[in-house]
Structures are given as structure tokens and as C-alpha cells.
Amino acid sequence: MIRTGQDYIDSIRDGRRVWMNGERVADVTRHPMFKPIVDIRARIYDMQHEAAFRDRMTWLDENGEPSSIALKLPRTQADWQAKRLATDTVLDEVGGVVTRVGDETIGEMWSLFDGQEILNEVDPTFSRNIRHHVDKAIRADPFHVSANTDPKGDRSKRPQDQDPDMLLHVVRETDAGIVVRGAKYETAAAYANQAFTKPTIANWGDAALSDYAVGFVCDFSSPNLKFICRTGFAGRAPAEDYPLSNRYDEVEALVIFDDVLIPWENVLFYRHTKAATFIRATLHRYSAFAFVQRNLKLADMMIGTALFNVRQTGLDRQQAVQEKLARLACYREGINAHLTAAIATAEPSPGGLLMPNQSLLFSGRVLACSQLHEMMHLARELCGGQICVTPDAAAFADPETGPWLEKFYTINDAWAATDRRRLLAYGRDLLNSDYAGHRLTFQLFAQSPPFAHLAAVYRNFDWDSPLSFVQRSAGLDPRVLDRAS
CATH class of the missing domain: 2.40.110.10 (Butyryl-CoA Dehydrogenase, subunit A, domain 2)
Structure with a gap:
């Protein structure tokens, strides 16, 4: 089996x-x-x-x-x-x-x-x-x-x-x-x-x-x-x-x-x-869930990489840095909230299955995909310019250039040059490399282009509830609901 x-x-x-x-x-x-x-x-x-x-x-x-x-x-x-x-x-x-x-x-x-x-x-x-x-x-x-x-x-x-x-x-x-x-x-x-x-x-x-x-x-x-x-x-x-x-x-x-x-x-x-x-x-009634969930893990990777970088040099104590980290956290938790709520308010499907709440799921997909490029840029800022200028591993291993790189990339007893280089290489591949650009484009289009993501939200959002509330709150003739549908 x-x-x-x-x-x-x-x-x-x-x-x-x-x-x-x-x-x-x-x-x-x-x-x-x-x-x-x-x-x-x-x-x-x-x-x-x-x-x-x-x-x-x-x-x-x-x-x-x-x-x-x-x-x-x-x-x-x-x-x-x-x-x-x-x-x-x-x-x-x-x-x-x-x-x-x-x-x-x-x-x-x-x-x-x-x-x-x-x-x-x-x-x-x-x-x-x-x-x-x-x-x-x-x-x-x-x-x-x-x-x-x-x-x-x-x-x-x-x-x-x-x-x-x-x-x-x-x-x-x-x-x-x-x-x-x-x-x-x-x-x-x-x-x-x-x-x-x-x-x-x-x-x-x-x-x-x-x-x-x-x-x-x-x-x-x-x-x-x-x-x-x-x-x-x-x-x-x-x-x-x-x-x-x-x-x-x-x-x-x-x-x-x-x-x-x-x-x-x-x-x-x-x-x-x-x-x-x-x-x-x-098509994405069910499959969007696992797709969006992967964006959650991608957010964790960006947060971890950025946070390690700023903590190495004590920059995490600066308010401007904390605000950028908080924005990454809000992005991450926004995805998490949509996934959690989509299960908690799941709906019966026409075929007798249980589908994630469609409005919440597709709204979560819009959040995850439409803000991904902004979050990647925030993570780049937090990692700093060294992710694009750091020499390759071979230079760190070379007997002539290695000692110089050991000197300039060692920060303290906890962060020796080897780990510093590894983190910067990881950040470069996550945020700056050909692979990183490919991943960004893939996430935008793998489940249809952004306009289709919004169209899915439009088709699944409960428009009747806001209309009904405003009709009652504003004292409108109930017949306006028929004309608005």
C-alpha cells in the first residue's frame, strides 16, 4: 500500500x-x-x-x-x-x-x-x-x-x-x-x-x-x-x-x-x-492548502536567516531592525492564521468531502504570494550586503587567503568564520541566487497568476453578509438586496 x-x-x-x-x-x-x-x-x-x-x-x-x-x-x-x-x-x-x-x-x-x-x-x-x-x-x-x-x-x-x-x-x-x-x-x-x-x-x-x-x-x-x-x-x-x-x-x-x-x-x-x-x-479547492503551507516554511527560513544575521552583530537591539523583523513575523503569522482558520471553519464539499474554508484559504494564498517579494527584500536588508560580496568556500579553505578571511569573518567565540560563511551562503541562495529568483517566480505562478488568485477570492467571499448588514444599519429598503445580487 x-x-x-x-x-x-x-x-x-x-x-x-x-x-x-x-x-x-x-x-x-x-x-x-x-x-x-x-x-x-x-x-x-x-x-x-x-x-x-x-x-x-x-x-x-x-x-x-x-x-x-x-x-x-x-x-x-x-x-x-x-x-x-x-x-x-x-x-x-x-x-x-x-x-x-x-x-x-x-x-x-x-x-x-x-x-x-x-x-x-x-x-x-x-x-x-x-x-x-x-x-x-x-x-x-x-x-x-x-x-x-x-x-x-x-x-x-x-x-x-x-x-x-x-x-x-x-x-x-x-x-x-x-x-x-x-x-x-x-x-x-x-x-x-x-x-x-x-x-x-x-x-x-x-x-x-x-x-x-x-x-x-x-x-x-x-x-x-x-x-x-x-x-x-x-x-x-x-x-x-x-x-x-x-x-x-x-x-x-x-x-x-x-x-x-x-x-x-x-x-x-x-x-x-x-x-x-x-x-x-x-482546481485548487484542496491543493491550495499544501501550496500555501509551504510559503509558511519559506517565511520561517527567511526569518531564521535574517535573525541570525542581525543577532551576530547586535543589530537586533535597534528599533528599525526590530520593526523589519516584526513585519516578517506578521507575514508569517498571517499565513499561519489563514491555514488554521481554514481548517477550523472547513466546509462540506459537493462530493461529500471536507474542504478548507474557501474564502480564507484563497485569501491566505493572496497574502502568501503577493507579499513574498517584499518579504524577501526585507530579509535581504536584514542580512546586509555581505550575502552578495562574500568569497566562496574555496577561498576560506585556501592556505594563503583563508587566514585573512578567518580574521575578517570571525565575529566572536560563538560565530567563527566557518559558520558566518555558511549562513551568508545560505542567505545568498535563499534570497539572491538564480534559484531564489526561480522560486519567487514559481510561487507567483505555480497555482495560476496573481489576477486569478484574486478572482478565486472574489468567487468564494461571502458578499451577502456585508450587504445585509449595511442594508439594516443604513435603514435601506430590503428590496435593494435583490437588486444588488
């Missing part, structure tokens, strides 16, 4: 066609730019079996079999508390933030699980398929990711009016399933097992049918898939100088669907724009 790390590693040695830097990758589990994150995913699987973590990461199903808490359907507040604890346990153990490791993407499947009535309008088979795949995820424990963004092409034109492959679409039906063509950008695809693949189009107009309105579970061992990856950050520079880049980089790929057969049992909807519209509107 739960895999080991070796089970996972063996599962992705399936001959998949992966490229990086213009070269074919023979084995993603050994390639230097994939291996660190593959090893972390394997470590997460192994944690589920270890006594120190088992109780926080697994539960026993109705047959007494251990299953991953991350993949369990959420039906109670206790389920959400357990999921939150499991994610914190993973991030604490691996020592950093990893975003696309499965627990934050399986929730997208739960959103479609909630839409079974819509699927039944076209074909009850699609409803059965989503139930099957939700159950299969629990039983098989795959590394499951998400496939959303297409190359898109010229967005002023309809897909049909340009190269049709710019958006993933069905090219034909067979007895075995549908054949799809196009491409998707997917984080972690090159080393994952499967993805929930769905369209990015939110407005289908009055179209009822479309070959672009297709959603399915894609097995990444399928023939005719190609994974063209961006260059990884791991291995570009020594780990002593870039400790985060070398461990936690989650590599994106442009996944090419070159006439890929999707078996009928993996098709979740097809030529059904209503289902496609539903999943775009509800």
Missing part, C-alpha cells in the same frame, strides 16, 4: 525519453541535476516506513493496510490537521522546501471527484474513472503531479486558427482510448509517475463540445512522450556555496505528447466544456 524509496526509483527507470542541455538523459535517478530531488522524493517514501515518522505520515485503511496520509480523502478536520502535520514533518526532515512532491497535486483530483454529477451528464464512465483513480492513488501510492500550462502560442487567436498543437487536444479516438497531441509544462514530470492533465482554458464561450476540453491521468511511462527539461541548478556551483540550489531544485519539463494513447479508463472527461470549466474554477 505504501512504497519504499527503492520502489519509487525503480518505477521511473522505465526508458522514458528525457532531455536536458541538448542531451538525452539515460537515467534520471543518477543524473547530477535530477538525483538530489529524486533522492528527496525517495526519502519521503522511506519516511512512511520508519518508526520515527510512521504515525505522522500514514493511516490504516479499512483493511488495516498502511496508506499515505497525504493521499487520504479529507472528510474531517482531523484529516486536515494530520495532513498539515505530515507536510511539516517532511519539510523538517529534508531541511528545506519542496513543492511538487505529490501531496499538493492530488487535491486537484479531489476537486474533480466533487464534480461527478457534471461528469454523469455526459457519460457515467467518467465519474467511475475519477473514483477509480482517487482510490488507485491511495492503494498504489504513486508520485502524482499536475499538468496545466500549455505553450499557448498567439493568445489573440483561437487554437483552431493557429498551429492546433499549441494547446493539447484529441486527434482521434480508438477502441483502446483517445490519442492526444500537444505539450504541457510540468514541474517534476521527468521523475514522477503520473499527472492529472487538464486544459488551461477558463472561458469556452457558448461551446458545448471541443477536442481541447479533455482531462485525463497520464502515465509517464507511456510511449510517444518526450520530456524536454530546463537546465537544473544542482551541480552548477559547489554545494558549500549554494546549499539550497544543490538540494531542492525541482526541475520543470516541456512534456511533448506526440500522438500519445490515453486508455479509456484514464479519461476523466472529453469533449465536455462544462467539465473543463468546472475543474478550472475548482
Whole structure:
């Protein structure tokens, strides 16, 4: 029911066609730019079996079999508390933030699980398929990711009016399933097992049918898939100088669907724009929770790095410094409050699950993402200019330059030059490096762009309560409520 790390590693040695830097990758589990994150995913699987973590990461199903808490359907507040604890346990153990490791993407499947009535309008088979795949995820424990963004092409034109492959679409039906063509950008695809693949189009107009309105579970061992990856950050520079880049980089790929057969049992909807519209509107109903929770850990990393830096030299006694630290703390606690309240006031879903309070969850996402760049800059200010000018580890180890660096980087008995350099390198990689910039952009767009974050708040906020209060308080005619709705 739960895999080991070796089970996972063996599962992705399936001959998949992966490229990086213009070269074919023979084995993603050994390639230097994939291996660190593959090893972390394997470590997460192994944690589920270890006594120190088992109780926080697994539960026993109705047959007494251990299953991953991350993949369990959420039906109670206790389920959400357990999921939150499991994610914190993973991030604490691996020592950093990893975003696309499965627990934050399986929730997208739960959103479609909630839409079974819509699927039944076209074909009850699609409803059965989503139930099957939700159950299969629990039983098989795959590394499951998400496939959303297409190359898109010229967005002023309809897909049909340009190269049709710019958006993933069905090219034909067979007895075995549908054949799809196009491409998707997917984080972690090159080393994952499967993805929930769905369209990015939110407005289908009055179209009822479309070959672009297709959603399915894609097995990444399928023939005719190609994974063209961006260059990884791991291995570009020594780990002593870039400790985060070398461990936690989650590599994106442009996944090419070159006439890929999707078996009928993996098709979740097809030529059904209503289902496609539903999943775009509800996609992050559950998955936003784990996504926002990771911003909380990122805030902790910024606070810890900044606080160590100012305490080294006694700057934490200055009011201006304390105010900046307080702003970081408010950002952190704001995220924490939204997550806590979203569970405490959780709501029943249309499919019988329990979803975090949607207005609070999506408001928390806006807070976490929209202020992240400001908080990173605050942390930079608190760390000071040395994070961008400090020599590399090799200079500290060199017999000729080392003594000088030892002299100028040692602060006191508690802060010798070695630890001072390590902290500055950590801060540089967290806030200033190529990896830091990539992470910032990823957090802004990984769950849709900022305007869509606000649109989600608009759709889920309770507008009626403020209107009703003002109607009564101002003595307005009750009929204004009807006109305002």
C-alpha cells in the first residue's frame, strides 16, 4: 500500500525519453541535476516506513493496510490537521522546501471527484474513472503531479486558427482510448509517475463540445512522450556555496505528447466544456492548502536567516531592525492564521468531502504570494550586503587567503568564520541566487497568476453578509438586496 524509496526509483527507470542541455538523459535517478530531488522524493517514501515518522505520515485503511496520509480523502478536520502535520514533518526532515512532491497535486483530483454529477451528464464512465483513480492513488501510492500550462502560442487567436498543437487536444479516438497531441509544462514530470492533465482554458464561450476540453491521468511511462527539461541548478556551483540550489531544485519539463494513447479508463472527461470549466474554477479547492503551507516554511527560513544575521552583530537591539523583523513575523503569522482558520471553519464539499474554508484559504494564498517579494527584500536588508560580496568556500579553505578571511569573518567565540560563511551562503541562495529568483517566480505562478488568485477570492467571499448588514444599519429598503445580487 505504501512504497519504499527503492520502489519509487525503480518505477521511473522505465526508458522514458528525457532531455536536458541538448542531451538525452539515460537515467534520471543518477543524473547530477535530477538525483538530489529524486533522492528527496525517495526519502519521503522511506519516511512512511520508519518508526520515527510512521504515525505522522500514514493511516490504516479499512483493511488495516498502511496508506499515505497525504493521499487520504479529507472528510474531517482531523484529516486536515494530520495532513498539515505530515507536510511539516517532511519539510523538517529534508531541511528545506519542496513543492511538487505529490501531496499538493492530488487535491486537484479531489476537486474533480466533487464534480461527478457534471461528469454523469455526459457519460457515467467518467465519474467511475475519477473514483477509480482517487482510490488507485491511495492503494498504489504513486508520485502524482499536475499538468496545466500549455505553450499557448498567439493568445489573440483561437487554437483552431493557429498551429492546433499549441494547446493539447484529441486527434482521434480508438477502441483502446483517445490519442492526444500537444505539450504541457510540468514541474517534476521527468521523475514522477503520473499527472492529472487538464486544459488551461477558463472561458469556452457558448461551446458545448471541443477536442481541447479533455482531462485525463497520464502515465509517464507511456510511449510517444518526450520530456524536454530546463537546465537544473544542482551541480552548477559547489554545494558549500549554494546549499539550497544543490538540494531542492525541482526541475520543470516541456512534456511533448506526440500522438500519445490515453486508455479509456484514464479519461476523466472529453469533449465536455462544462467539465473543463468546472475543474478550472475548482482546481485548487484542496491543493491550495499544501501550496500555501509551504510559503509558511519559506517565511520561517527567511526569518531564521535574517535573525541570525542581525543577532551576530547586535543589530537586533535597534528599533528599525526590530520593526523589519516584526513585519516578517506578521507575514508569517498571517499565513499561519489563514491555514488554521481554514481548517477550523472547513466546509462540506459537493462530493461529500471536507474542504478548507474557501474564502480564507484563497485569501491566505493572496497574502502568501503577493507579499513574498517584499518579504524577501526585507530579509535581504536584514542580512546586509555581505550575502552578495562574500568569497566562496574555496577561498576560506585556501592556505594563503583563508587566514585573512578567518580574521575578517570571525565575529566572536560563538560565530567563527566557518559558520558566518555558511549562513551568508545560505542567505545568498535563499534570497539572491538564480534559484531564489526561480522560486519567487514559481510561487507567483505555480497555482495560476496573481489576477486569478484574486478572482478565486472574489468567487468564494461571502458578499451577502456585508450587504445585509449595511442594508439594516443604513435603514435601506430590503428590496435593494435583490437588486444588488
